Amino acid sequence: MFVPAALIFALLSVVPKFNVRYLMPASIAMPLLWAAGLSGAWARRSSISRLAAVLASLLLVLGSGYAIGSMYWDARLTRADFRSAVRSITADMKADETVLLCSGHLYPVWQYYAPTVPYVALPATRVLSVSQRLNLDVSRDLNVALAGKRGAWLLLWQDAVADPMGAVPFLLEQKGEQSERDFWQVKVRHYSFPAPPSWPEHPAPQAPLSIDFAGIIRFEGLSRLDSSRLALFWRAPRHPDAEYRAQLLIRDASAHEVARLHFAPAGNAYPTNLWRPDELTFVPLSVVLPPAQPGGLYSLFLGLYRADNGQPLEVLDLAGNPQGQMSLIAKIELPGTTAAVDVAAARDFYHLEPRSDTWGSLDLLGAEACPALQLPPGARLSLPLLLHSTAPVVEGRLEARAVWRSETGSTIVAPLPTILLPASVAADQSLIIWLDAYLPAAATPGPMSLELKASAPAAPLSGGWTQLCSVSVAAVHRDYAAPRVRWPSQARVGDAFSLLGIESPSNSLTAGQSVALDVAWQAVRTPAANYVEFVHLIGPDGRVWAQSNAEPLGGRKPTAGWLPGEVVVDHVTLQVPQDAPAGTYRLEVGMLDPETTPPARLPATDGSARIPGDAVSLGELPLLR
Template identity: 25%
Template sequence: DALRVGAEHWPIFFEGNNGREALFLYLTAASLRLLGQTVFALRLPAALLGTGSVWLAWRIGRANFNRRAGLLAAALIAVSLWPVMESRWALRAVSLTFMAALTVYLLDQAFRRQSAWRWLAGGVALGLTLYTYIPARLMPLVILAWMGWLFWTRREAAKRQWRQMAAALLTALLVFLPFAWYMWQFPDKVNQRANSMTVALDLAVKQGDWGALAASVWGVLRMFSFWGDVDWRYHVSGTPVFDPLTSLFFYIGAALCLWLAFSRKDGGEQRPSYALLLLWAGAMLVPNAILEANSSFLRAAGAIVPIYLITAVGFDGVAAWLQNRFPKIVTDKVATAVVLIGLLLTLTATYHRYVNVWRNQADVRRIYQADLTEIGRFLNQNPPPEGTRVYLADSYVVDIAPRTFAYASDFPVDWFSINDSFALGNGREPLWVIVGVNETLPPEFAQKLGLTRGTVYPFANGDPAFTLYQINPEKAVWPPQQPMNVDFAANPRLIGLDLPAELYRGETIPLFLHWQIPPDRTHLSNQIVFAKVQVVDGVGNVWSEVESLLGYPQESWRADDRFAQMLPLEIPDAMPPGEAYLRVSLRDFAGKPVAMTGENQSEAFVVRSRPLTDFTLTPEMPLFDDTLALRDTIFSSQLMPGLDIDIGLDWVAVQRPSIEYKVQFQLWYAGEDAPFLTQTAAIWPDVYPPTQWQTGEAVRSLHRLIVPADMPLGEKPELRIQLLDSATGTAVPLTQGDNKLADMTLATRDHSYEIPPISQPLDAQFGDAIQLLGYDLDVGDAQPGGALRLTLYWQALATPPGHYTVFTHVAAADGRIVAQLDGPPGGTLTGTWLPGEVIVDEREILLGADVEDGRYALRVGLYDAGTGERLPVTLGGEAQANDQLVLTEIEIGP
């Protein structure tokens, strides 16, 4: 984001990564522009802001309390673990620490010196503070409360400067105005990070879970001396803010601030200063108090300066109390010694925890990818032999390659995702494949390539950092067991696949896809593409599918490169044994299929079966002919005229069937003597009929019950099943259980046959069964950001043979679709229409704010959502181009 700033790209808010305020990223962009794209330039703004916070703590402490308080607060911030780590994160939270302190300092100085320019500068700082980090949104409340305290305790001085205060607040508002406008326009973008979090306050108020809120508040209270942030990402897990002695001074300081904020001692002139520290620290800790039990030190970054100032006030109060009771020369020396020893111990503890503990912790190394740093150092010191291809294996390769790798050599390094892919090079170059300590080489790849062991290289403390595998060219590429040749547009070519020799139902097997990069597809930018593999039986039923990211990013592609992709492919236990195929396709991130040429279906393979070993026939389970048990069923119990019902039956062969069976479905109404609908279907004829089943074998049969749109209506329908002997057509006995599958729920709708008044009548026909009688069109809001309101009047010439979707397109003269709305006509399924029925289909087609003024065509059509095939259209007996009807032309504009 920082690198993209400039060249007409000046965002008010950065939307990526759940949204980030802009100020710190602009500072980072300036640093990178001035000093170059280096780690030093990236970290410099945070270091300067952290150092500036030390100076501001000194200035605020000296001005409001005394020199000792200011020096101690500044020194504690300079040597304590929390602010030191914050200054090295290079995250925007440090900008809140600095800007909040700068705002307080400028406004406090403005009031003390009655300085107009300082009031304005403080207003600018307050406005900019709102561009730092989410908790900054509470900072204006802190300043308003502080001003209120001034009017309460320093009334005359405050009254003399009320105009300057108002000017400061107005200045802050003007500075904040661009971001305020953005927040009003895009609240979901600005609040996406907050909205993604569980808010303990919401749980308490809306669900009555006050325990969650109590845990969050307790997390804040104990962070100072008992238990700190547990997230290794930003802190040494569990380490509190203070050691026990320093925390004692913090508690004393908090008590003194609370007492003196309301005290009238010395005329109460310092009351606003003490109140300000409590208001400031309290407001910056509110997010932690209302969110979750873990008190995040990152979220609390705005509280760093006031917390250490409060601690300094506590120490100063104790020192003053001692000076009143003991000789000053003694107390001064004791206080100085205690401070120096304490600061030295704090600095030592900070160094140890940061350099020795945090830096070498396994979670920290994983989070910050320390293995990549070590790999870069190794390659800089040990360049590979000339002609060697170097690959880095990483789980998040598409996100990071190659921008986060500190590798100074000009020798190229390529990447692949180790989770499910392995880059094989072009077969002519030796390979170095480097696997970081946080990654695991799948054993399937290691076996295929003969990678029994690699060379392990450690971190400086001896812990493993990465493993280097050196692979000869002849070992790097293994030929696919089943060659294929499928060319995907702007993507790799599928050249084959590997399957195990035997496939059994109920197993998940490793499937290897072999890909090759055509010479014309190098120098492409990274994009996310998924490979999908479907298991298809001999009649076209899809039984399972698996999808996985193509793990070899485009920025690493070179001509003739090959890589293998491994997918865990499930062979469902209910799938019938016999011939099956694999169907391979690609899709982009949005789900759009990638165009291809070539046959993407594999050669046939045989799915075998193993009998169940844990099957138990229960008394309620239907058993037919002492042979087939119906273990389970899958279907919808809703019965709607014209809506077919897909039924899955899970059978278990208690003994090997000796005859072929057929399934007979019957729909009954309660109290009737005969079913009103009967349908018979064979069980996997020509694929895997029952006489081929083995004892103990489980098979799922699939059926579709055709429900006519003009079925008779009655009360309490139920679905029953019988098994028939295929040879005789007679029902076999039901040995046990009930043959009623379910009580069905009858769903009906009203049918209208009356044609209403139509402003624009037509005589258009779609397919053989659907007629468009005309339409009404309201163009009163036909402008960018507006909508078209269209009513279509359909009539069924006969019950349509399927369920079709209506598309309505607003198209430019060049064919571009600028707006569209797809959906079933009138919210009904066309297969449920009765002959002569009239359907009123009301539609609101939204026009985007970016639609240009001009004339557009309004087009309509019908298509099968499963295949995308459109119904042919005729108007007055004349066929319409592209199977669509142009209703009219419309003018879009103000």
């Protein structure tokens, strides 16, 4: 038995990477066991035993033949083409270039096919292991490996395990021109550097930021890679307890949501629950506008949410107070996508109904349908429209109006905001524009027609008004009598609101229970937009222990529909947390502009004095333990 064991040891000792699961089929013992079984069956001289031996031998030969044939001719079992990849590198490699292996555990392959050519293994490991993952700290190894070099050859195999974020190619592409060669299951990338490259010992984003998502993950900033690619950087102060995903919201200059991207913060190969504490992670991201969007300045908003249930993480300020679930991270110029637009695909993307309206050289090819539900006065409409130019259009615009009948039957026409096209639209361009309007506050219940007409001062467009769609206006109750309130106020919020005060039937607070409040407002004039009311319960420690952020009356009376002098009483319920401390609590009230991110507070004044924080402080309620 010594000889077979010695031969097995001798054969396997020259293989630097050998998994124990291959021991039996790769050793001499396997065919010896087969031979012992077959010879034993044949030696019995029984016809049945010998027939079994023949059948077993035939099965063994056929199975081995099928396996050997599959190894050479079945594409599903084709092995990685290391030989061609290595020969490709060595044939074109220059004296001032270096070979990088990622993952580094494939170095035996390189030593076999190119034993005289030096290499750098990244990471320098004999066995592939998820515990030796690369990150941006690999810049130190690259600084050493590429000192004085003008080029690098990167051989990639199983790199998704060793370098799940792609840190090595990410750093290399920042310094040189990249070309790629694909081989079966193997990739080769060549980088040509205009000068010997070097990287900071601790790479950092070009535009550093610090955005805290619920104390779990912190956004560290971003780098602009090219006109449509960014790199987003993150850090987790502690090991994240779950897998989180990110969403990037793209808004145009008028705050329309143009696109929303969902992605893993460090790529799909490196989920957040594998991150190391305080490790700088990143993800390259392509930011491309959807079809028919004009080039220009776009705002990027970032958020995080749990992958298992979609629960968003709150953005926290320095004091730990929630600031919403999305945060502005950048405003960037993006190239337009208005040329050679597939009209049918654009309609599908924006959920538009086909249209065929023409104003000379400007065609309306699609529009979103008006809501089918009844809408109260002041309700906001934001309808995307797909336009196409058959000839150049300079300073084009779409005029809009609302038409309805009064209670006496007369026709009322109210202008809506004019839609401005880009200053100059070339011929054969398709672009998305938006009709943004609030239903007139004075609208009476019943049908209302929305109409459009195109014009261009430099070259007048033919065609008149065309009906876009019809909406149904709901009846609303209006009250102009000021109610009695427990805590009156004379504060002004913005230029359109007067806070009359707060009423509450409760004389104290109870931990774990709710408190009901009535917040009374009066319109000084019709507000220009729909605002959100905030009500905060501030504890003795200065923290916000309960809050409400919502449109008055749950959106049934949007503020853009309030008439001058109208009084609106909003019913608010705040839930007091079970762990709220004893002490005196006060109420804060104000208005937010939801079109800004984070929502900006409207300025609040008391007489001629600006109220600190633009939050009107009213009333006190004790909480006893």
